[in-house]
Amino acid sequence: MELAQIRMFKTVAEVGSIARAAELLHCVPSNITARIKALEAELGVALFLREGRGLRISPSGQTFLSYASKILALTAEAKRAVDPSADPSGPLRIGAIESSATGRLPRLLAKFHKRYPAVALELTTGTWAQLLDDTSNHKLDGAIVAVDVERAHLKRTPTYREELLLIASTSLGPLNEVADLRDKTVFLWPQGCPYRAAMEHWLMRQGLALPIVSLASYGAIVGCVSAGAGVALVTKGVFDQYAKGAGCVGYEFPEITAIESLFYWHENAGVHPAREAFVAMLREEFA
Numbered sequence: 001m002e003l004a005q006i007r008m009f010k011t012v013a014e015v016g017s018i019a020r021a022a023e024l025l026h027c028v029p030s031n032i033t034a035r036i037k038a039l040e041a042e043l044g045v046a047l048f049l050r051e052g053r054g055l056r057i058s059p060s061g062q063t064f065l066s067y068a069s070k071i072l073a074l075t076a077e078a079k080r081a082v083d084p085s086a087d088p089s090g091p092l093r094i095g096a097i098e099s100s101a102t103g104r105l106p107r108l109l110a111k112f113h114k115r116y117p118a119v120a121l122e123l124t125t126g127t128w129a130q131l132l133d134d135t136s137n138h139k140l141d142g143a144i145v146a147v148d149v150e151r152a153h154l155k156r157t158p159t160y161r162e163e164l165l166l167i168a169s170t171s172l173g174p175l176n177e178v179a180d181l182r183d184k185t186v187f188l189w190p191q192g193c194p195y196r197a198a199m200e201h202w203l204m205r206q207g208l209a210l211p212i213v214s215l216a217s218y219g220a221i222v223g224c225v226s227a228g229a230g231v232a233l234v235t236k237g238v239f240d241q242y243a244k245g246a247g248c249v250g251y252e253f254p255e256i257t258a259i260e261s262l263f264y265w266h267e268n269a270g271v272h273p274a275r276e277a278f279v280a281m282l283r284e285e286f287a
Contacts, residue, residue: 073138077270088274090117091093095143103237144263160286161258163236165250185230199233
């Protein structure tokens with residue numbers, strides 16, 4: 001089994017095409033086909049299911065893919081480890097929850113690219129659980145989430161605190177007291193979102209049972225609120241990015257406290273100059 005075979009297999013699995021993989025790897029399709037067949041023969045299983053002129057990854061291929069990702073990640077780590085003084089370069093895969101990606105990271109990403117042009121940074125959004133799973137499985141080099149949890153083999157460090165605002169359309173009039181929220185609909189992310197949990201706990205403490213509509217998009221949430229359909233709890237960054245220009249007003253309630261965001265990475269990821277530079281810039285930007 002050779003690294004070139006594993007890299008070819010992983011690329012084909014990701015793009016779903018030998019021809020496309022050949023373009024990305026700068027080789028001929030017949031070479032990839034032969035190397036994957038040799039790998040299948042060595043493993044004794046079919047990694048792909050041939051369907052006419054196309055192919056689909058097999059169940060055994062799915063299992064092997066997770067190991068292939070780890071093998072290639074460890075190989076990249078080994079190369080970085082022998083040259084720890086090198087300037088940040090190469091791929092950097094960062095995950096972030098939507099609120100961070102929307103409200104916090106755009107300016108930082110622009111600065112990071114200007115400072116470290118040799119780093120090919122990829123940003124992925126998702127739920128905090130999925131992002132931590134992907135970090136555990138070496139699919140991400142690190143992730144920013146708004147929960148503080150213990151995860152096997154993951155390390156974490158605080159990055160910044162997210163101030164939370166209740167937003168509403170100006171057409172609803174002022175909402176200066178809790179009583180002003182009666183009969184209002186609340187638009188929030190689905191269950192599992194830490195900001196939703198903060199809102200639900202606050203409403204429960206206030207003795208309010210308001211209807212909650214789940215929307216997995218800040219654009220949709222702000223759109224509904226700006227149309228006067230109800231209220232929402234968002235981060236200050238999302239308010240500044242979306243809601244302020246959509247005719248929404250932000251209200252601070254002292255009982256709704258800020259939530260800490262943390263950066264997670266795998267404890268076995270070793271030396272990674274690009275990741276470490278990214279974390280340093282996070283601290284620098286949001287100190």
